Amino acid sequence: MSKVKINHKLIVRGLEISPPIVLAPMVGISHSAFRSLVQGEGGVGLLFTEMLAAKRLPHDNEICSPLLIRNQSEDPLFYQIIAAREVDIEPAVAKLHQLGAQGIDLNLGCPAPMQRRQGAGAMLAEDSNRLRKVLSCLRRSTDLPLSVKIRLGKHPDEKELLGFCRFLEAQGVDMITIHARLNGEKFCRNPRWAVIGQVKDALSVPVLANGGIFSPADAKRCLELSLADGLMIGRGAIERPWLCAEIAREIYGIDCGGGQSERSEIYARFITLLEERFAPERRLGRLKQFTRYFAASFTFGHHLAASIQNSESIEQARRRATAFFAHSVS
Numbered sequence: 001m002s003k004v005k006i007n008h009k010l011i012v013r014g015l016e017i018s019p020p021i022v023l024a025p026m027v028g029i030s031h032s033a034f035r036s037l038v039q040g041e042g043g044v045g046l047l048f049t050e051m052l053a054a055k056r057l058p059h060d061n062e063i064c065s066p067l068l069i070r071n072q073s074e075d076p077l078f079y080q081i082i083a084a085r086e087v088d089i090e091p092a093v094a095k096l097h098q099l100g101a102q103g104i105d106l107n108l109g110c111p112a113p114m115q116r117r118q119g120a121g122a123m124l125a126e127d128s129n130r131l132r133k134v135l136s137c138l139r140r141s142t143d144l145p146l147s148v149k150i151r152l153g154k155h156p157d158e159k160e161l162l163g164f165c166r167f168l169e170a171q172g173v174d175m176i177t178i179h180a181r182l183n184g185e186k187f188c189r190n191p192r193w194a195v196i197g198q199v200k201d202a203l204s205v206p207v208l209a210n211g212g213i214f215s216p217a218d219a220k221r222c223l224e225l226s227l228a229d230g231l232m233i234g235r236g237a238i239e240r241p242w243l244c245a246e247i248a249r250e251i252y253g254i255d256c257g258g259g260q261s262e263r264s265e266i267y268a269r270f271i272t273l274l275e276e277r278f279a280p281e282r283r284l285g286r287l288k289q290f291t292r293y294f295a296a297s298f299t300f301g302h303h304l305a306a307s308i309q310n311s312e313s314i315e316q317a318r319r320r321a322t323a324f325f326a327h328s329v330s
Contacts, residue, residue, distance in 0.1 A: 007229050008252055009045070010206050013145040013174045015076060015102060017045040019252045020230025021244050022177070022208055023237055025080040025105065025149070027051055028289045032069045033273035037266070038237050039074065042256025043244035045230075047077045051107055054083035054092035062099055066282050076102035078147065082110060084119040086133040093141040103145035105177075106138065111151075111184040122183050125150060125164070132171060139172035147175040149210070149232075151183050152195050162199040169205055177208040177232050180222075187235070196226035208232045214239065216250040223251070238293035241266055263298060264325035271318055283314045300328060 009018035023038055024030065025048035035047045050067055052060075062068040070077065079101045081092055096104055108131075110121030124131050138146055148168055153160050165176055180191035191212035200207050209228035213219050214236040222231060236243050242261070248254040261269075270290060274283040291308040295301030304324045311317035 006223070006252060008254075010175075010230055012103070012147070012206060013143075015145050017076070017230065019043065019045045019248045019254050020206075020208070021247055021252075022046040022048065022230060022232040023244065024048060024210060024232045024234035025051055025107070026234055026238070028286065029238060029293075031066055031286065032071055032074065032277045033270060033286065034238075034290065035074050035077075036071055036273055036277075037270050038241045038244060040269070041242040041245045041261070041266075043242075043246070043248035043254070046103075047074055048105060049077065049079045051110065052079060052081050052092075054081045054088040055085070057081065058091040058095045060095075064279070066278055066286075068099065069277050070099070071277070078103035078105045078145070080105040080107055080149070082107040082115060082120045083134055084124060084130075086130075086137045089134060089137040090141050093138065096144075097142065101144060103147060104138065104142060105147045105149055106135070108148050109151040109179055109183075122151065128167065132167075135168070135171035135173065145174045146172060147177065148173050149177040149179065151179045151181055151185075152192060154183050156182065156192055156195050158195065158198040161195065162202055165199060165203050165207075169203065173205060175206045175208065176203070177210050178226075178228075180209060180211040180226065191222075193222045193225035196228060200227040206230065210234060213247075214243070216247050219247045219251050235293060238290060239297045241270075241294075264321075264328075267294065267321055267325070268318075271314065271321075275314070280314070284311065284317065287314065287317055298328065304328075 007020055009016055010020045021043055023044050027050055030050045052067055060068055079096050107121050108125040115121035116123045178196050180193045180196055196209050206229040208230045209222050209226040210232035213222055213233055219231055233244055245256050248256055288309055291305050295305035307320040308317050
């Protein structure tokens with residue numbers, strides 16, 4: 001990997017992230033059970049929660065809220081919030097301090113229509129005056145590491161992206177994750193890692209590259225083109241929960257023992273984690289959402305996805321999965 005310096009760890013406002021491989025915040029997926037599943041395979045230096053609404057956060061109960069349930073082993077953990085108003089920030093941050101967050105991330109890339117109507121996510125990123133107030137309030141409210149997750153913008157424009165990232169730095173942001181797709185661009189479009197590389201060296205804070213990383217070869221190519229300080233892994237880690245361990249071993253030379261479990265064992269472990277962490281009515285839906293991605297990692301996985309999707313209980317899903325794996329070939 002010529003011309004690319006491999007950082008084996010990042011220091012973000014005093015917090016060490018090693019290896020610099022981060023599990024992405026994903027709605028409906030990045031809950032406690034999934035975080036622990038991937039963490040158990042190894043190779044993850046930082047975890048993220050699902051996206052949390054800042055307005056609702058102070059009123060949520062961490063004992064029963066599926067968004068806030070956390071095991072002590074999930075460390076370090078950044079809590080990602082989405083917000084549209086400065087007034088919602090201080091109460092949300094106070095709650096995150098109470099929860100023991102190791103860092104706070106502001107979502108500035110979500111293109112969902114509901115978030116856009118509220119002026120949050122990608123919409124907030126387009127309103128510099130309101131964004132300045134939100135970030136200023138965040139920075140005043142906490143000494144924790146503060147990160148943001150953004151997209152490339154409306155167009156692949158190097159000057160606009162650099163200007164926006166420098167604006168974020170000036171507001172006290174400690175780390176920037178760049179999803180290498182344009183605002184609203186679908187996942188089926190190839191990520192534009194090279195656009196990140198056009199601005200990376202002009203920035204003073206660490207940059208994570210995100211988007212389209214499904215193998216160690218993807219990770220290597222992403223680092224070559226983006227020049228990023230680290231990687232954020234999303235859907236690739238759902239399909240292959242051992243992916244972070246493979247990247248840690250092949251790119252960073254860190255052998256964390258991952259990739260040794262059979263897929264049937266990983267799936268069974270995930271069901272057990274769901275049963276340990278969530279109330280009965282919270283389990284099956286999360287298993288179905290996970291399975292839609294996980295099933296793509298092996299031959300005839302669509303049969304597993306369909307059988308789980310049609311299951312009416314976690315017990316029935318377990319039996320169907322056991323039968324599938326008994327006859328499947330990787």
